[in-house]
Amino acid sequence: MAAGYALALSIAVTAPLFAPGYLLLRDAVSTPRSYLSDAALGLSEAAPRALPQDFFIAVTSSVVDGGVIVKVLLLAGLWLAGWGAARLAALVLSSGPAGQCVAVTVAVWNPYVAERLLQGHWSLLVGYGCLPWVAVAVLRLRDSVSSAPLWALLFWMALAGLTPTGLLLAATVALACVFAPGTGRPRWLCATLTIGIAVLVALPWLLAAAVAGSLSSSQASGAVAFAARAEPGLGTLLSLAGLGGIWNGEAVPDSRTTLYAVVATAVLLVIVALGLPVVLRRRAAVPLVVLAVVAVVVPAALATGPGLALLEAMIRALPGLGVVRDAQKWVALAMPAYALAAAGAVLTLRRWLPAAAAAALCCVALIATMPDLAWGVGGKVTAVRYPPGWTTIAEMINADPRPVAVLPVDSMRQFAWAGEAPVLDPLPRWVRADVLSTGDLNIGGQTVPGEGQRARQVQDMLLRGASREELAQAGVGWVVVESGSPPAFLDLPVAYTDEHLTLYRVGGDHHGASARELMVAAHTVWLAALVVGLVGMSVARLRARYTTPLT
Template identity: 70%
Template sequence: MPTYSLALTLAITAPLLAPGYLLLRDAVSTPRAYLTDAAVGLTEAAPRALPQDFFVAVASHVVDGGVVVKVLLVVGLWLAGWGAGRLAEVVVPAAGLGGQFVAATLAVWNPYVAERLLQGHWSLLVGYGCLPWVAVAVLRLRDSGGGTGWAVLFWIAVAGLTPTGLMLAATVALTTCLAPGVGRSRRWCAAISLGAAVVGALPWLVAPMVSGSLSSSQAAGVTDFAARAEPGLGTLGSLAGLGGIWNGQAVPSTRMTLFALLATGVLLAVVVVGLPTAVRRPGARPLLVLAVVAVVAPAVMATGPGLAAVEALVRAVPGLGVLRDAQKWVALAMPGYAVAGAAAVATMARRVPRGATAAVCCLALVAVLPDLAWGVGGKVASVRYPAGWSAAAAVVNADPAPVAVLPQMSMRQFRWAGPAPVLDPLPRWVSAEVLTSGDLNIGGRTVPGEGSRAREVERLVLSGAGADELAAAGVGWVVVEGGSPKLSLPVAYADDDVAVYRVGGDRPAASHRGTMIAAHLAWLAALLAGAAGMTAARRRSAVH
């Protein structure tokens, strides 16, 4: 099963094996990253990328940052397939090896993976890959007590590379605690799951407390980030088929036509055929219920009343801005879908040989999403930075004072990076504070971010403010990406791709860095302790 899952993963990610960097929409990798204030959550923006930025910054001191990100992405998808097969083995053993192959195929080869790859959500896919392993770890505790809480701690910590991943993993863990069993009690399993989740969440729980970074401005984007209906399916049908991401540009070509209807029908047919067998398995029932909720809830959130309720909730509790992108929660359906897909082999066993059923199901799942192969039709591939970017970063790193950057919006397009917009790589490439507003342009409408100071500095720069005025505002450098506009400021470096202007201002470093570093180290300690505990438990088991 690990080999098959890796083969599926490499069939998707093969273009990333070439030299270069993952740079696509929200995915940004650079040769080196630094433990800046932003990397530990001390900014105006909500802590969306913690602790992933911390981890990549630390790891990039040893390995090239582009390699770190690409390896994590490949490992995440590999874990999804391998874990789904393992979950099928635990929950529906009657499905045999054929059922495990179906579960692995369904977990890796589906629209959710394709759309999140195109959106650049590599760290979310790492969390996604941990979900079946979380379910297996909790089921082992509930079933016989033979498992250990270390496995739960480890997998939740790995999923916690991003806040959404941790929330997904914690939800799967708590849901799986409801499965019947004669091992550890439900309360004990729930306590372990919640404890692991709290420790894993410390980086992004502590950040807003010390930086005051949460605001109600995220409510402005609720409608823009709602789940989207695909051709012939409607919102509910799109979500049931594991599609429906808010960004219509981050969608495989086959999902933009009525072929999406056929593809969804095939995926759901595999799941539905296995339901009669799956529902008879006690360990599967909580996961199946969770799958239904994971599909229906985002669909309800995309309705008029649902959008109004979510917007009101985000305004009342700014930290719940994470709910805006409702389709990402469909990931919670994957463990249940994988179990039901595996059970299809057992359901058909009386009429069709298991191997034949498994082969048909696997081939059908791949055939209805052919453009997931080779980097979603070549769209997810390695990108090479122009030499000027390294030179510009070196200039700033020699004197890491705060940086104002143009263009204004968070997303920009580079001729050398392909047709899709990308997040600005500069904040991850320099050891200085880069002022970013977080503003997004979606369908011609600006969704404001939380960076009010950056927005004020941008206005100063665009109004033609001189070096003295910008320095007084705490700006040390102005970087213009893409070659325009030209500014009347002292030039430190310039070429056709990027220009660096020296201003000379500075600003004291943010306070509470020690607190945030400690929060990240707590997450890292949980990760390492979980891994060590799992290893020790396996050795003891092998001895006995």
Template identity: 75%
Template sequence: MTAPLFAPGYLLLRDAVSTPRSYQSDAALGLSEAAPRALPQDFFVALASSVIDGGVVVKVLLTAGLWLAGWGAARLAATVLPAAGLAGQFVAATLAVWNPYVAERLLQGHWSLLLGYGCLPWVAVAMLGLRASMSWGALGALVFWIALAGLTPTGLVLAATVALVCVAVAGQGLSRFWCAAVGLGAAVVAALPWLVAAAVARSLSSSQDPAVGAFAARAEPGLGTLFSLAGLGGIWNSDAVPGSRTTLFAVVATAVLVGVVVLGLPAAVRRPAAVPLLVLAGVAVVVPALMATGPGLVVTEAVIHTLPGLGIVRDGQKWVALAMPGYAVAGAGAVLALRRIPAAATAAVCCAALLAVLPDLAWGVGGKVSAVQYPPGWARVAAMVNADPRPVAVLPVDSMRRFDWAGEAPVLDPLPRWVRADVLSTGDLQIGSRTVYGEGRRARDVQELLLRGVDQNLLADAGVGWVVVESNGSTERLALPVAYTDEDVTLYRVGGSAPAAEGRTIVLIAHLAWLAMLVAGAGVALHHRFRRR
């Protein structure tokens, strides 16, 4: 699935952006006009890329997320449904890794979301362990997996939800109250980076258009929205869908995946530890389907206007990730459904069927998820800006770019993650014929100045130090002093400056609290494991 990424180069596909080096810029710490959607991810990648090439960091984390999803699903099946044995674990692992949700999020470039997705079965295993018997190892593991999933706000919400659902399981270990307290406490600490950044930068605004309809779950051919979601598909972006899901073959694929789950459901539902996960799976399918209806869109939009921090809920299909732990357990139960057939044979048929109905997930979703090389000029421009990190304005004005050297799919502008300076970005997103406006009001004002062709002094007065035109072969030039140019990118020196954002210290402390929890949780879990051995 990830082999093409391990060629030399960088992951650059839609929302996925990796660069040789990232920095602790104001934007990386969430101190910009935009809502802090990628914290503490940007902080962590900037920290890691100071030691290891940033492209390698992203590739490793993405691959680890998928590996953890399969391994964790097998561990969860062994914990909840031990009678299924190794055969059931194979089905659980295959179902968790080889499904439309993974394919579509790979194509959308949501590598950090997939890392959080991979943590979900581990969160369930850790919480179930705490409910079974008080263990410092399980406690440390729970804290670690919640922190790791918290690399993005969405991953954190997913992990906290799974943890709290598993509290409902009966057990003789840590009480429900204390299990819930530990789960919520870990989630709050993991949320500090984006909570503090949003408060300091005042970046959450109820005046923004939530564009809920543009991000609602989408029905696939031959399937309604509900059945598309039940088959773990239905992402809002029809371009980020594997080819096999764009025809009526999607009906067959959904029938196979749901069929494996339904086959094992009777065996799974008899295990009390599985029931909360199965209920969560049902809710994770039904609620996003309701959110995509007319009344659902109205309610969701009203909620986001009232509480702007809940803007992350608008992409309804991503919450289907919560179905994965329950689906994995039910899939493992499929090997117990046909008692006259050996479990190994049932597992082989189930795994082969799951693979066969989504053949284009192999080899980077048919080669679409692969490594690309930046043109040499990009590194030169980044080095010049980093030597004098003044605010940067960028043309063209769209947040998404199409580069001949990066493939057919659009990509987010890589420049903000490659330079120390503040890169002015509107965050505007074009979805079909509709423009979803972002929070970058200052960037929008500066770009209007650029498009009107104003002189250098006016741009400098507006706080612009550099202008970068990502030309992709264009020869059009601005009436500004040229610092560097080639066929791919042009850098203009303007000379303006702007004061650094306030609150960096307190936001850095919040990020370090998350990092400390991540390291401490891993340390406690590993120490207990080695002591037990």
């Protein structure tokens, strides 16, 4: 029942994506086909933020359309979040179907999901969906010597590891659950297994950062821009406690832009508070509750003046910590405890109401206070069709994959055919060639610099009207203008043009240092962990189901 209900809620959220087309919204970029380019392997100047995600899409899109893969993974992430929350509630609270349904609702129908959808963080939501399953696996490891939880932990952490943030979230939940009581594997062994799996799964982006040297202290300048944001009528702390507060005020559902956000937050926190006494009586749940408190309080503290100064200093000293500058995304760590408390609310309310009535009241209240999460967050998350010219220029570049320079210079694009929201340039994920990108972001009038120094030099050349010979010597093979009429200062041979795009042939080439074999091997290790974990988990469950104990 809980799995079916979770699927129904997930479909209600993602339904517009079932239409033909591609997810193209802010950071979400899907294309018909991706390739194992240097960027997809983490060998570009940019920090490895989308590994091994880009590798996985490149491999699988050779068989299935890349847009379909992204849609399926997004739907699966939300479904797994709800279903996993129900499984966690059943394990820790012995909650019946009524409590499990409320846990499902809290996990799927909340501001965090809405805001990350609107920001285009589909792969982060896959990692988010793995969190309750990771908690279940570790709690079973602590209480059992069976091999099934170990295989489950390997699989769920590998799946969460589709992005670095997803893996770090999963590893944090796992390490928190190590402190739960149990008579199975000891804490030190569970912690060692968790850390060992995390390092194994992280090999793609750990090696990419080391080989490409792409981590930069320039990420520290974005700490203020990416700080958690207070919603109307709520301070930063309460916004985060309500699972909201994303840095981008444009990536929020309409219901969170008014004082109605106070009502929605109050409903969620009241339901959590009702179930909290029940949850705290279960010792296995206490580490998750502590983690939830930390996940709310620390991002709120990092949004203060001293917190931001500390964060900037940390990132300048250790550039790898740039992953923490978007502090609100770590509020996902509160979800497993919130789901447990939501299930516990039914146990509290059944003193006065039948369990089914209590569950229905909680679920209706949660959904009614954020009705615009339905239908792609009020129709903002939809499938988009590319104009035909994009396919044409991708084919032309793929036939001769030389480095590509792109105008306009901003990383984000505003395409009339893709809706009102800006979107990352789709070209780097659609061609075999290296697409030069600075990674610069303009947030609220402030430019947050990226890591693309070579791209910045080439773009400066383009803007001053460099000749074909100069660009070729700089290693530029193609120039693409992605915004209507090409600028007059470009005097280059035109290979293709239409109302949306212009492609210039330059003919230069660039061969940088490469470690492709090493990076392919690292990604293969991650993929093997995913497959082995899935097979091992499936076999262990089949054995448990069909093995009859001797009498």
